[in-house]
Amino acid sequence: MSTKQKPSDVAGISELITAVPRNESGGCAACGARTQSICAALSSGDLPAMSAIRSDVRFAPGQSVFFEGDPADSLFSVKLGVVKLFKLLADGRTQITGFLFPGDFVGLALLNKYTYSVEAVTAVELCKFPRVEFEALLLRFPELEHRLLVNASNEIAAAQDQMLLLGRKTAQERLATFLLMMRKRAASPTQANTVILPMSRQDIGDFLGLTIETVSRTVTRLRKSGAIELPDPNRVIIRDEAMLTDLSGIEDL
Amino acid sequence: MSTKQKPSDVAGISELITAVPRNESGGCAACGARTQSICAALSSGDLPAMSAIRSDVRFAPGQSVFFEGDPADSLFSVKLGVVKLFKLLADGRTQITGFLFPGDFVGLALLNKYTYSVEAVTAVELCKFPRVEFEALLLRFPELEHRLLVNASNEIAAAQDQMLLLGRKTAQERLATFLLMMRKRAASPTQANTVILPMSRQDIGDFLGLTIETVSRTVTRLRKSGAIELPDPNRVIIRDEAMLTDLSGIEDL
DNA sequence: CGATTGCTTGACTGGGTTCAAGGCCAGTGG
DNA sequence: CCACTGGCCTTGAACCCAGTCAAGCAATCG
Numbered sequence: 001m002s003t004k005q006k007p008s009d010v011a012g013i014s015e016l017i018t019a020v021p022r023n024e025s026g027g028c029a030a031c032g033a034r035t036q037s038i039c040a041a042l043s044s045g046d047l048p049a050m051s052a053i054r055s056d057v058r059f060a061p062g063q064s065v066f067f068e069g070d071p072a073d074s075l076f077s078v079k080l081g082v083v084k085l086f087k088l089l090a091d092g093r094t095q096i097t098g099f100l101f102p103g104d105f106v107g108l109a110l111l112n113k114y115t116y117s118v119e120a121v122t123a124v125e126l127c128k129f130p131r132v133e134f135e136a137l138l139l140r141f142p143e144l145e146h147r148l149l150v151n152a153s154n155e156i157a158a159a160q161d162q163m164l165l166l167g168r169k170t171a172q173e174r175l176a177t178f179l180l181m182m183r184k185r186a187a188s189p190t191q192a193n194t195v196i197l198p199m200s201r202q203d204i205g206d207f208l209g210l211t212i213e214t215v216s217r218t219v220t221r222l223r224k225s226g227a228i229e230l231p232d233p234n235r236v237i238i239r240d241e242a243m244l245t246d247l248s249g250i251e252d253l
Numbered sequence: 254m255s256t257k258q259k260p261s262d263v264a265g266i267s268e269l270i271t272a273v274p275r276n277e278s279g280g281c282a283a284c285g286a287r288t289q290s291i292c293a294a295l296s297s298g299d300l301p302a303m304s305a306i307r308s309d310v311r312f313a314p315g316q317s318v319f320f321e322g323d324p325a326d327s328l329f330s331v332k333l334g335v336v337k338l339f340k341l342l343a344d345g346r347t348q349i350t351g352f353l354f355p356g357d358f359v360g361l362a363l364l365n366k367y368t369y370s371v372e373a374v375t376a377v378e379l380c381k382f383p384r385v386e387f388e389a390l391l392l393r394f395p396e397l398e399h400r401l402l403v404n405a406s407n408e409i410a411a412a413q414d415q416m417l418l419l420g421r422k423t424a425q426e427r428l429a430t431f432l433l434m435m436r437k438r439a440a441s442p443t444q445a446n447t448v449i450l451p452m453s454r455q456d457i458g459d460f461l462g463l464t465i466e467t468v469s470r471t472v473t474r475l476r477k478s479g480a481i482e483l484p485d486p487n488r489v490i491i492r493d494e495a496m497l498t499d500l501s502g503i504e505d506l
Numbered sequence: 507c508g509a510t511t512g513c514t515t516g517a518c519t520g521g522g523t524t525c526a527a528g529g530c531c532a533g534t535g536g
Numbered sequence: 537c538c539a540c541t542g543g544c545c546t547t548g549a550a551c552c553c554a555g556t557c558a559a560g561c562a563a564t565c566g
Contacts, residue, residue, distance in 0.1 A: 087417045089502045095417040110406050116413055142395045145402060152405035153363050159412035160369055164340045164348040166419035167462030171522070201545065209420030214522055216546050233545060249342045424554065454513065467554055469514050486513060 027051060031127070033079045036103025041147035049140070053133040059083075059120035066107075068117045073131045075107035081124030082186075082198045086206065087116050096207040098158070099199065101185050105151055107131075122198045166209045169249060174208040175218045176247035179228065179236055188235075195236045280304060284380070286332045289356025294400035302393070306386040312336075312373035319360075321370045326384045328360035334377030335439075335451045339459065340369050349460040351411070352452065354438050358404055360384075375451045419462045422502060427461040428471045429500035432481065432489060441488075448489045 028039055028051040039050055056079070059065060065076065065083060078100050085106065086096040097116060100106055106118060109131075129137075138145045165174055179195060188194040197204070201212045208215065219236075222228045227244050229237040238244060281292055281304040292303055309332070312318060318329065318336060331353050338359065339349040350369060353359055359371060362384075382390075391398045418427055432448060441447040450457070454465045461468070472489075475481045480497050482490040491497060 085413075087413060089417070089421060093421040095420040097413045097416050108406055108409075110403060110410075115410050138399075142398065145395065145398055146391075149398060149402045149405060150363060152402060152409060153361055155409055156361075156405060156412060157363075157368050159409060159416065160338075160340060160350045162416055163350050163412065163419055164342070166416055167348040167459075168342060168346040200543095206420075211523055212545080213524080213547085217522090220546075464555055465513080466515085466556080470554090473514075 028054070031079060033077065033102040033127075037077045037079075037127075038105050038144065038147050038151065039077070041143045042141060046141060050129075050137060053129055053137065055128050057126050057128045059124050059126070061120055061122055063120050065118040065120065065126065066114050068114055070114050072107065072109035072112055072114045075105070075129045075131060075134050076118075077127040077129075078102050078104045078106070079125045079127050081120065081122040083118055083124055083126075084121050084199065084203060084207075085116050085118055094206045095209070096203060097162070098155075099185070099203075099207070105148070108148065108152070121203065171208075171210055171214050171218045172221065173247055173249050174210065175215065175222060176227075176244045177250060178204065178208055179222075179238065180241075180244055180248055180250065182236075183238060191237075193238045193241075195238065197234045197236060201233070281307070284332060286330065286355040286380075290330045290332075290380075291358050291397065291400050291404065292330070294396045295394060299394060303382075303390060306382055306390070308381050310379050310381045312377050312379070314373055314375055316373045318371040318373065318379065319367050321367055323367050325360065325362035325365055325367045328358070328382045328384060328387050329371075330380040330382075331355050331357045331359070332378045332380050335374040336371050336377055336379075337374050337452065337456060337460075338369050338371055347459040348462065349456060350415070351408075352438070352456075352460070358401070361401065361405070374456065424461075424463055424467050424471045425474065426500055426502050427463065428468070428475060429480075429497045430503060431457065431461055432475075432491065433494075433497055433501055433503065435489075436491060444490075446491045446494075448491065450487045450489060454486070 028034060028047045029044065031037075031039070034040060039047065042050060057065075057076075066072075066074075068087060080102055083100045083106070084096050085098045085100065086094055088094055099121065100118075107114070107129075109115065138148075165177055169177065182197065183193075183195045186196050186198065188196055199207075201215050204210075205212045205215045210218075219228075219230065222244075223230050225243070227238070227240045227247070229239055231237065281287060281300045282297065284290075284292070287293060292300065295303060310318075310329075319325075319327075321340060333355055336353045336359070337349050338351045338353065339347050341347055352374065353371075360367070362368065391401070418430055422430065435450060436446075436448045439449050439451065441449055452460075454468050457463075458465045458468045463471075472481075472483065475497075476483050478496070480491070480493045480500075482492055484490065
């Protein structure tokens with residue numbers, strides 16, 4: 001969408017980003033996201049084959065990684081930062097289908113074109129693989145393909161949860177679910193109950209199928225009810241987890 | 254959900270069901286769904302290995318195949334009929350995450366429990382694989398795993414489309430999208446513009462994140478606008494495809 | 507036939523959207 | 537140093553689309 005830059009360091013964001021060590025040298029073995037990413041499927045002896053076809057790419061907040069409809073000739077693994085996946089309607093209505101964090105993989109496409117867009121939410125560093133070479137790698141290493149299948153299964157389960165949220169949950173239930181979800185991905189490294197929200201209210205609305213105003217009002221309501229605290233707009237402290245869990249409609253985490 | 258039986262032959266349903274030849278003998282080679290199902294990944298020489306672990310199961314409309322939370326010890330391929338996948342909230346609100354038709358695969362689970370429920374919409378015949386044996390097959394035939402990955406990718410793309418629908422589309426856009434979607438899966442074998450809807454209004458509502466009343470009203474509105482015709486509640490004739498496509502917000506089919 | 511089930515239609519309500527200010531903070535420039 | 541500006545978030549008021557509640561209707565079945 002917009003290519004405007006956000007404030008270079010919204011409170012807490014750098015904390016989140018630096019939670020994963022940077023990969024200065026560029027080698028896979030030194031990559032901070034290695035243990036969580038698809039590369040973890042390969043033994044250290046097989047890593048060089050993957051390392052040989054990869055390259056690093058960086059994006060500033062708001063920059064586009066690719067657009068829906070672009071030729072799908074690359075795949076990416078998130079090393080650092082947060083990106084969003086989204087789809088658009090002709091009149092601009094946006095649905096964010098997911099936020100990706102370090103270790104997450106993106107770009108798997110069957111067709112020759114991407115079916116969604118990807119944009120940097122924070123400053124990000126991605127590991128880029130050319131599609132043709134990557135597919136050759138898949139043939140060579142079945143364990144890599146297995147890992148992708150596991151990934152895809154998780155993604156499907158998450159998508160089904162999100163469909164339940166979008167189709168049937170109230171605004172308050174959506175926010176409660178979202179905050180609990182984010183705590184698992186973006187808890188402050190120092191305080192487990194503090195969730196850092198690297199994305200804007202607009203992004204949260206576009207993810208939850210709400211308007212920015214409803215997001216704001218609902219967060220305020222959760223704050224007034226004592227469930228959460230808001231040191232600043234991008235930082236949420238979960239005060240009453242039981243209340244959030246009740247509201248979220250989640251059975252088991 | 255309910256285990257009540259629907260009318261044994263809602264108009265047009267038998268037409269849809271019998272569109273795929275029945276597999277009386279039980280062998281994979283003779284299976285009507287073979288060319289569309291995951292088994293298509295195997296050469297006819299490798300089929301017996303898969304045939305050896307499979308068995309047929311049948312369900313009447315409304316019967317449950319499995320529930321969310323059940324131990325995930327089987328996988329299924331739809332041979333005949335239609336099943337629905339859904340998730341529930343504590344108070345009974347339901348979100349159907351997909352309808353499966355002959356050739357579709359269901360049951361892939363990473364955890365030991367299913368994360369959603371499956372129920373027969375029409376009379377169905379499923380091909381059942383015990384999980385342990387199936388996983389052994391995956392190790393033996395990488396092309397089978399590849400096929401599952403392709404399947405999963407399609408499912409993810411469909412899920413993202415559905416998130417856009419649930420999060421951002423109006424009731425009319427949802428119905429238009431749904432009818433066009435169903436035409437691709439359940440067009441009458443004899444008339445391409447006639448879509449057979451094997452599921453109830455309640456199911457359609459639970460799939461589109463609407464109430465049964467809104468579904469009914471919106472279908473009526475589409476009928477009055479001339480976009481569709483309704484010979485009976487379970488049969489829709491698409492009269493003005495361009496109008497539906499405009500309404501649906503779909504760019505390219 | 508009466509009872510049941512599924513679909514449709516009508517009247518009313520309400521949660522979330524829309525429209526419109528207002529507040530807060532960081533960055534900029536006089 | 538402070539007024540000005542632009543983003544982003546919050547809050548308020550009015551509106552509206554879809555939900556809720558309640559009949560009514562048609563087809564099926566016992």
